[in-house]
Amino acid sequence: MATARPRIYFFSRIDSAQTWRDALAAQLGDDGFDWIVGPACAAPDEVDIALMYNLPPDGLLAFRHLRAVLSLSAGINQFDCTRIPHGVPLARSVDSSLAQHMVGYAKAAVYRYHRRFHRYERDSRASVWQFELPRPNARTAIGLLGLGELGSAVACALAADAFEVHGWSRTPRDLPGVRCHAGAEGITQMAGAVDMLINLLPLTAETHGILSSKLFDRLRPGSFVINMGRGGHLVEADLLAALSVGRVEAATLDVAAVEPLPAGHPFWAHPGILITPHVAGITSANTAAVQIAENVRRAMRGEVLLNQIDLERGY
Amino acid sequence: MATARPRIYFFSRIDSAQTWRDALAAQLGDDGFDWIVGPACAAPDEVDIALMYNLPPDGLLAFRHLRAVLSLSAGINQFDCTRIPHGVPLARSVDSSLAQHMVGYAKAAVYRYHRRFHRYERDSRASVWQFELPRPNARTAIGLLGLGELGSAVACALAADAFEVHGWSRTPRDLPGVRCHAGAEGITQMAGAVDMLINLLPLTAETHGILSSKLFDRLRPGSFVINMGRGGHLVEADLLAALSVGRVEAATLDVAAVEPLPAGHPFWAHPGILITPHVAGITSANTAAVQIAENVRRAMRGEVLLNQIDLERGY
Numbered sequence: 001m002a003t004a005r006p007r008i009y010f011f012s013r014i015d016s017a018q019t020w021r022d023a024l025a026a027q028l029g030d031d032g033f034d035w036i037v038g039p040a041c042a043a044p045d046e047v048d049i050a051l052m053y054n055l056p057p058d059g060l061l062a063f064r065h066l067r068a069v070l071s072l073s074a075g076i077n078q079f080d081c082t083r084i085p086h087g088v089p090l091a092r093s094v095d096s097s098l099a100q101h102m103v104g105y106a107k108a109a110v111y112r113y114h115r116r117f118h119r120y121e122r123d124s125r126a127s128v129w130q131f132e133l134p135r136p137n138a139r140t141a142i143g144l145l146g147l148g149e150l151g152s153a154v155a156c157a158l159a160a161d162a163f164e165v166h167g168w169s170r171t172p173r174d175l176p177g178v179r180c181h182a183g184a185e186g187i188t189q190m191a192g193a194v195d196m197l198i199n200l201l202p203l204t205a206e207t208h209g210i211l212s213s214k215l216f217d218r219l220r221p222g223s224f225v226i227n228m229g230r231g232g233h234l235v236e237a238d239l240l241a242a243l244s245v246g247r248v249e250a251a252t253l254d255v256a257a258v259e260p261l262p263a264g265h266p267f268w269a270h271p272g273i274l275i276t277p278h279v280a281g282i283t284s285a286n287t288a289a290v291q292i293a294e295n296v297r298r299a300m301r302g303e304v305l306l307n308q309i310d311l312e313r314g315y
Numbered sequence: 316m317a318t319a320r321p322r323i324y325f326f327s328r329i330d331s332a333q334t335w336r337d338a339l340a341a342q343l344g345d346d347g348f349d350w351i352v353g354p355a356c357a358a359p360d361e362v363d364i365a366l367m368y369n370l371p372p373d374g375l376l377a378f379r380h381l382r383a384v385l386s387l388s389a390g391i392n393q394f395d396c397t398r399i400p401h402g403v404p405l406a407r408s409v410d411s412s413l414a415q416h417m418v419g420y421a422k423a424a425v426y427r428y429h430r431r432f433h434r435y436e437r438d439s440r441a442s443v444w445q446f447e448l449p450r451p452n453a454r455t456a457i458g459l460l461g462l463g464e465l466g467s468a469v470a471c472a473l474a475a476d477a478f479e480v481h482g483w484s485r486t487p488r489d490l491p492g493v494r495c496h497a498g499a500e501g502i503t504q505m506a507g508a509v510d511m512l513i514n515l516l517p518l519t520a521e522t523h524g525i526l527s528s529k530l531f532d533r534l535r536p537g538s539f540v541i542n543m544g545r546g547g548h549l550v551e552a553d554l555l556a557a558l559s560v561g562r563v564e565a566a567t568l569d570v571a572a573v574e575p576l577p578a579g580h581p582f583w584a585h586p587g588i589l590i591t592p593h594v595a596g597i598t599s600a601n602t603a604a605v606q607i608a609e610n611v612r613r614a615m616r617g618e619v620l621l622n623q624i625d626l627e628r629g630y
Contacts, residue, residue: 105430111423111426112427112432117424120590120591123590124584129592264442269442277445277446279430
């Protein structure tokens with residue numbers, strides 16, 4: 001039935017169900033769809049659309065009449081496709097504004113450390129006038145972990161600002177103006193060559209816990225860490241240890257293992273840690289909802305989706 | 316005598332005499348020159364070179380055997396040339412790295428407000444996780460006061476980052492990607508059209524006190540002010556008043572009427588004010604000393620100076 005009211009099942013451990021419901025309501029109308037927030041689902045075989053960042057713990061095999069699986073993110077590498085009913089079309093979310101938002105966040109964090117605003121913030125409250133000679137951009141080296149669509153955009157933007165930019169990816173890449181490293185040796189090589197480390201990797205079994213003592217121990221003393229990936233990339237105790245010995249001078253964390261970061265967490269009030277509430281790319285709901293609403297309509301009419309995934313190629 | 320040891324008289328209300336002495340010593344040798352720090356000077360007619368940002372209160376007419384007046388800045392509009400002995404050659408200081416430093420400082424201040432890091436800094440200390448949807452760069456409008464060499468560089472760099480950029484100058488200018496305003500009407504017009512105001516004007520009799528209630532009253536509520544010019548541009552009480560009513564949400568001040576900013580000054584510890592210790596372009600001593608040392612040598616040999624000023628043209 002092309003005119004049926006779509007039943008949408010939503011699940012994400014990192015995105016706000018309310019934000020996405022509101023963004024979709026602006027496109028489909030407040031009464032234009034049913035909205036079930038997972039992980040629990042009373043009648044999975046009545047669900048038309050699964051809208052998710054990651055799969056719910058029980059997978060989607062009980063959702064036998066799905067018309068589409070729509071990813072909240074630009075990739076589907078967080079999905080185990082064997083746990084999705086065979087033959088259901090998948091689409092990723094393409095948000096043209098996301099790369100610019102990530103670049104802007106990276107610049108806010110990078111320039112804050114590069115020009116020592118993080119120190120002047122404290123000095124301003126303590127009536128201290130003490131300057132450090134600023135370094136030319138070319139003498140601050142920045143390493144990107146992850147050179148996918150977003151990591152590459154950040155790397156190229158910082159290179160255009162004349163910083164010395166390094167990038168690491170699992171398999172070798174080639175980007176103009178970026179010193180590219182790859183593989184297990186490449187990551188430790190890059191860590192020893194940079195002043196700031198920015199994580200933009202996807203969260204997979206291989207990248208889980210990659211921001212650990214093993215990596216921090218390779219950094220130059222007084223380095224900076226910026227996590228724009230996922231909370232699961234970071235071994236929290238290892239960061240606190242690296243901060244306590246000055247291996248890491250300061251860290252900016254946009255993501256946490258549990259969000260919001262719980263009250264009483266040692267990251268709160270740590271003078272070396274700036275917490276930002278998952279805002280590096282948060283506008284995706286507002287702009288991506290246009291495309292997702294269109295895919296809801298297409299799925300209900302049985303049409304090919306926008307940005308439909310070719311499972312053979314994997315993207 | 317071409318081989319005489321030059322006697323250099325230094326005066327600036329804003330630059331550190333020690334920093335400049337050290338920078339020149341690296342070029343001319345520790346014992347390569349005599350160094351007199353003004354305003355007082357016991358034997359003005361024995362001075363060969365005056366190195367200054369601004370004139371000392373009594374002018375330079377008593378310095379009857381000057382071979383050169385070297386400006387610490389890129390301009391000489393802070394000099395009253397009638398108070399300098401007639402016929403002494405003047406040179407300005409050209410520091411190729413200065414524009415990049417000013418652009419980097421402007422980006423640090425702009426992105427901090429644009430991406431709300433100034434709020435997250437406070438929230439991190441108060442265990443508050445509260446996000447604001449970031450705006451696309453194109454929806455933050457930034458106004459530059461001053462479109463000289465440095466103001467233009469900042470304006471063009473922010474326009475390249477997709478911000479909406481406005482610029483104001485006394486006489487009309489035309490810059491690609493920048494909405495240019497001019498004259499007395501233009502400045503109030505621009506103030507009403509922007510979210511952030513960056514001052515990069517030279518300090519002259521006309522621009523003294525230009526950052527005043529008259530201008531602040533035209534800003535949209537919740538605007539941001541960034542002063543990268545001189546302390547004399549700002550009417551301090553007017554900024555405090557604008558902050559107290561929320562007309563200005565926050566201000567970043569790299570310069571002050573008296574530097575270092577005195578203990579007990581109300582700007583210290585004001586939660587809406589970030590003080591930076593005159594670092595937007597501070598590296599000029601290190602890089603500019605090369606050219607200044609060469610001009611000291613040329614002046615002692617009676618040669619034409621690098622970047623000598625043509626007083627007819629004024630630059």
